[in-house]
Amino acid sequence: MKNEKLILIVEDEEAIRTGLVDVFVYHGYQVEFAEDGAEGLKMALTGRYALIILDVMLPSLNGYDICKEIREQDKSQPIIMLTAKTADEDIIQGLTLGADDYVAKPFSVAQLVLRVQAVLRRSFDTVGSSVIQLVGGKTIDLINYSVSHDGIETPLTRREVEVIEYLLKYPMRPVSREELLSNIWGYQPEMAIETRTVDIHIAKIRKKIEQNPKNPNYLVTVRGAGYKMLTPHSDTRT
Numbered sequence: 001m002k003n004e005k006l007i008l009i010v011e012d013e014e015a016i017r018t019g020l021v022d023v024f025v026y027h028g029y030q031v032e033f034a035e036d037g038a039e040g041l042k043m044a045l046t047g048r049y050a051l052i053i054l055d056v057m058l059p060s061l062n063g064y065d066i067c068k069e070i071r072e073q074d075k076s077q078p079i080i081m082l083t084a085k086t087a088d089e090d091i092i093q094g095l096t097l098g099a100d101d102y103v104a105k106p107f108s109v110a111q112l113v114l115r116v117q118a119v120l121r122r123s124f125d126t127v128g129s130s131v132i133q134l135v136g137g138k139t140i141d142l143i144n145y146s147v148s149h150d151g152i153e154t155p156l157t158r159r160e161v162e163v164i165e166y167l168l169k170y171p172m173r174p175v176s177r178e179e180l181l182s183n184i185w186g187y188q189p190e191m192a193i194e195t196r197t198v199d200i201h202i203a204k205i206r207k208k209i210e211q212n213p214k215n216p217n218y219l220v221t222v223r224g225a226g227y228k229m230l231t232p233h234s235d236t237r238t
């Protein structure tokens with residue numbers, strides 16, 4: 001059972017860990033922490049945390065492996081990764097394994113708090129329930145977070161499902177990156193967040209659902225306006 005106010009911080013650097021604990025306690029959260037990867041994973045798998053902040057470089061088990069293990073058990077556990085490096089590959093690897101967001105070190109604590117609040121605002125929302133059959137035999141299952149094709153299942157992350165669901169809600173108009181950031185990630189315009197997170201998610205969804213991700217048929221770009229999701233048949237389950 002999740003405690004909506006309880007955050008787990010897995011970070012081996014004492015100065016950062018202590019600073020984070022203090023700041024989240026100050027903002028009214030309860031905080032537990034781990035200094036070591038294996039210990040952090042063990043705590044994370046209890047499923048008690050509203051949100052988990054995961055450092056990447058940790059003793060005994062790194063943040064990516066922890067994220068992967070958590071996702072195997074709980075697809076909807078909110079996770080924010082603290083990445084030391086800003087290389088795209090690292091960010092993409094983190095998001096591929098299902099983190100909801102990443103913050104690159106060195107980061108502003110105020111910004112991390114805003115991102116945590118944004119993720120938490122979204123996290124207790126219910127997920128819609130529908131199955132979409134695409135031409136060419138692919139099926140998007142928004143209940144079970146997967147795309148299947150010829151008997152092969154590719155998992156979707158919670159964020160990817162949320163993006164698809166949001167686009168499906170507005171089939172008649174393009175949805176801008178800013179609108180997705182605001183409504184899916186919960187960011188406000190004054191937070192001046194870069195929109196690359198949206199682009200990475202769109203690219204990853206296309207890779208999973210499109211026959212040719214470079215020339216998409218379903219998740220299309222409307223130049224200068226945003227994205228649209230076109231579906232041939234939608235079958236909504238209740």
Ligand code: CA
Nearest residue numbers: 012055057058
């Ligand atoms: Ca570290």
